[in-house]
Every structure is written in C-alpha cells, then in structure tokens.
Amino acid sequence: MQIDPAVIGSTSEAVLMEVEKGAIRAFAHAIGDENPLFTDEAYAREHGYSSLVAPPTFPTTFRVPIPQVKFELSRVLHGGQEYSYTRPIVAGDVLRCVNQVLDVYEREGKQGGKMTFLVTRVKGEDLDGQLVFTSTSTIILR
Amino acid sequence: MQQTIDWSEVEVGCELEPLVKPAITKVQLLKYAGASGDFNLIHTDVETARQVGLPGTIAHGMLSMGFLGQYASQLAGTQGFVSRLQVRFAGMVFPGDVLTCRAKVTKKESNQIDLELFVEREPGKALTSGEATLTLRP
Structure with a gap:
C-alpha cells in the first residue's frame, strides 16, 4: 500500500484559521459565484449575518497537514x-481545526493495478468550543 | 439570483431549475488554485498533467463541487443555509467544458430539504454527483 494503514487515527496539530473577507471574495470569484451573501457585506448584514458568509466548500482553503501522511501530490x-x-462560516470567525485519518484501504483499479484510498476528516470549532463544520475527504493514490 | 423559491409549494421528486455555468477557462483554474490553495500542477501545467498520464490539464474536482455549492446556496437563498454537501467525483472535467448543475428534491422534513444533485457536461452523464441538505430558518 502506498500509505501505511498504521496512520489510521493519527491527527494533526490544532490550527487556528482566521476567516477573512478577502479570502471569501477571492474564493467566490474563482468559482464564478456572485451570491451577494458571499461578496456584499451590507447585504449579508441585512440578512442577519455578522459579515460575509463563506461558500459551502470554503473549508477546502483550510490546509491542515497530518505529519505522518506523505504522498506525491500529482499522483x-x-x-x-x-x-x-451547524451554521454557516462567516468572516471574522476563528476556527480551531484538527485533521484526522479515518481510514486507509486498497481497491483494484478499473484498469488493473491497486489504488490506495485515504479518508481524512477536519473538524472546525469556534473559540467557544462549538463545532461549526466537518469536512471529510477521500483521496485516491494511483 | 433567481427568484426566491416557495419551498412549501415544492414537492418531493420535483426537478429544480438548473444552473448553467460559463465554460471553464484556464485562467479560472489558476484563480481557483490560488484562492483554494490547491497547487497540484495537474490542474495548471500541461507537462505535469501528461507526465502522470492525463491528456492535458484537468479542472479541480473541488471546482465542480464549488459549482454545486453555488447552486445549493442559490436554492437556499436567504431563507436558510446549506447544512450538508456531499459529492463523489466520477468523471474528469477539462478547460472549455460547459457544465450544468441539476437537482431534485428527495425529502422534505420540517425545516430541512434534501436534494440529489449532480454536474453534467452531456445530458444524463453525471461527472460529479451527490447530495445536499438545506436547513431553512423556522
């Protein structure tokens, strides 16, 4: 296997992620998403949010490495x-993020050869310790 | 933005108005790499893409998921938020592709709407498919 299953259960250090307005706008613009909740702070406030709202896939910008897990990115x-x-992320949030390896397993590829699957989960809490989001990723090493 | 949806009028099984995205450009992939922090060169450098056996650069899977996030957020509007979004990446997406996001209501329960949603290039062939839950304000 390209990743040793012994890494299952291992976690990252906790990383504090500060959610910035500019980062939300740049992310929304890259997607081509002009939802005013993501781009217009006055509009977001009018609708009950303290600042810009982050798009649902925004936590992909939170890179939380797990030291035991290493692979070649282009593969x-x-x-x-x-x-x-539990609620949308908004600009100004400071989220304490921890990443953990949930699973590592191997499957036969469609064109033969084995592929390694790595499942990881980031949990993000606010500074009061309330869970805000979880992000579960499955990546495949060819 | 499309008009606000009256969810009390929408029934399970109903197909919602699709979102058609403009063609994906190479510049968009550069912007997405920068904004997301995903600097895997298979998305932005042809040489690297070919070295690992791809026909050329491919779009970030997360960009297609981002389109579905845009679509689901647009459906929720200001009535609520996207409380869950889950996808499987099945097919590759290339610069120049015009993608359409489609959704169907699978469940309605108190203040939650479950959707089945997918991204297609050709009709009926899902490249990225999954589910979303919209949580509406009481």
Missing part, C-alpha cells in the same frame, strides 16, 4: 468530499 485524485455545518 493524487480526489474521490469524494463531504461538508456538514
């Missing part, structure tokens, strides 16, 4: 992704 394919939220 990696993204297999699946899930986000769940």
Whole structure:
C-alpha cells in the first residue's frame, strides 16, 4: 500500500484559521459565484449575518497537514468530499481545526493495478468550543 | 439570483431549475488554485498533467463541487443555509467544458430539504454527483 494503514487515527496539530473577507471574495470569484451573501457585506448584514458568509466548500482553503501522511501530490485524485455545518462560516470567525485519518484501504483499479484510498476528516470549532463544520475527504493514490 | 423559491409549494421528486455555468477557462483554474490553495500542477501545467498520464490539464474536482455549492446556496437563498454537501467525483472535467448543475428534491422534513444533485457536461452523464441538505430558518 502506498500509505501505511498504521496512520489510521493519527491527527494533526490544532490550527487556528482566521476567516477573512478577502479570502471569501477571492474564493467566490474563482468559482464564478456572485451570491451577494458571499461578496456584499451590507447585504449579508441585512440578512442577519455578522459579515460575509463563506461558500459551502470554503473549508477546502483550510490546509491542515497530518505529519505522518506523505504522498506525491500529482499522483493524487480526489474521490469524494463531504461538508456538514451547524451554521454557516462567516468572516471574522476563528476556527480551531484538527485533521484526522479515518481510514486507509486498497481497491483494484478499473484498469488493473491497486489504488490506495485515504479518508481524512477536519473538524472546525469556534473559540467557544462549538463545532461549526466537518469536512471529510477521500483521496485516491494511483 | 433567481427568484426566491416557495419551498412549501415544492414537492418531493420535483426537478429544480438548473444552473448553467460559463465554460471553464484556464485562467479560472489558476484563480481557483490560488484562492483554494490547491497547487497540484495537474490542474495548471500541461507537462505535469501528461507526465502522470492525463491528456492535458484537468479542472479541480473541488471546482465542480464549488459549482454545486453555488447552486445549493442559490436554492437556499436567504431563507436558510446549506447544512450538508456531499459529492463523489466520477468523471474528469477539462478547460472549455460547459457544465450544468441539476437537482431534485428527495425529502422534505420540517425545516430541512434534501436534494440529489449532480454536474453534467452531456445530458444524463453525471461527472460529479451527490447530495445536499438545506436547513431553512423556522
């Protein structure tokens, strides 16, 4: 296997992520998403948010490495992704993020050869310790 | 933005108005790499893409998921938020592709709407497919 299953359960250091307005706008613009909740702070405030709202896939910008897990980036394919939220992320949030290896397993590829699957989950809490989001990624090493 | 949806009028099984995205450009992939922090060169450098056996650069899977996030957020509007978004990446997406996001209502329960949603290039062939939950304000 390209990743030692012994890494299952290992976690990253906790990383504090500060959610900035500019980062939200740049991310929304790159997607071509002009939802005013993501780009217009006055509009977001009018609708009950303290600042700009982050798009649902925004936590992909939070890179939280797990030291025991190493691979060559260009050999990696993204297999699946899930986000769940207790509330939307907004600019000004400071989120304490920890990443953990949930699973490592091997499957036969469609064109033969074995592929290694790596499943990781980032949990993000606010500074009061309330869970805000989880992000579960499945990546495939060819 | 499309008009606000009256969710009390929308029934399970209903297909929602699709979102058609403009063609993906190489500049968009550069912007997305920068904004997301995903600097895997298979998305922005042809040489690297070919070295790993791809026909050319491919779009970030997360960009397609971002389109579905845009679509789901647009459906929720200001009535609520996207409380869950889950996808599987099945097919590759290339610069120049015009993608359409489609959704169908699969469940309605108190203040939650479940959707099945996918991204297609040709009709009926899902490249990225998954589910979303919209949580509406009471």
